[in-house]
Amino acid sequence: METEGLREFYRAHQPRLVGVISLLTGSRAEAEDIVQEAFVRLVPRWQKVSRYESPEAWVRLVAVRLAANRHRDGNRFTQLFHRLPAEHVPDPADRYAGDLEQALAGLPMPTRQVVVLHYVCDLSVAQVADTLGIAEGTVKSRLSRARDALSDSLLLRSDDHA
């Protein structure tokens, strides 16, 4: 019975969570791995987490942290082998690469987390601060910097459409 409940939960929230995490990682394939890992960690805790007011918030938080960890580990790896030429290999799973996505990928990970949780997950500033364990003022300043950085890409896109 518990497995069926978890299966329904997975069907309902896994795709959207992949979409959210894709904006953090810049790669849908990597996002799928991360979300899969988050759900694997949910399985042994499902009885407890299912009684939470918002179980999807638990999985989302795990996935967001996993994405941040991978990003940090990836940076360390890059620094370790910084003498090797950085070659960008496009992910065949990512067929959409717009200006906005590229601009988002250019933001620091902490700023990206704030943007995604606020604009995509519809969390308030206070909720974002609580989720990430930072001050509300920090959330606001990061959102401000993100808007400035992303406005260029939006303007460019508007010019293209004009």
Added chain:
Amino acid sequence: MPDLQEDLQALADRKAAESAGDFDSVLTAARSRKRRLTAGLTVLGAAVVVGAVAVVPTLRPAHNAPVADSPVPTNLVAPPQVSEQPNPAPVVKAGPLTLTSAKALVAGGQVVASFPDKQVRNVTFNLASAAKPDVPLYTLVAKVPGDASTPYSMKVIPGESGIAIPQYTSAGPYTLALPKGLAAGSYQLCTLSGAKLCGLVTVK
């Protein structure tokens, strides 16, 4: 900035639409991870046991043989020393006093005491409780040949001294009469002259 929010949500929706999840693989991964965790804990427990068994011999005390010319102090353990302390007051050792009919006596009954050392002694003896041999209860006067008033006993009263006794000595044996009011129990009978000899008398 509503455009930004709409664009970001549209981007997330597009990614979500392209995603392909597999719930069964999630379950499989979770279960195999649990099995690995259980196996790991089992191996860890076994390693702890093996480690403990290996550590026990190392906890045995080191041998105490000193190392010659060792630059550091060795584990030499000083043997215990025994010092002899002289006894300040020599105790008179009580020797055996041979008593016949000393068991199952009744109060007022008679007992015959003889001296193994064959030494000549007076006719007086001390009777004390076996539990408190240092507290004399009665002075017993043995039977003196030709004296019909003997044998008899006198209760010892603390603070009083100077009792009259027959001037008779012998190497024994002496016939003694126990006091008539003597309670049942074990008593120690000792000589009052010469080397101290004692024996036990039981009154029923």
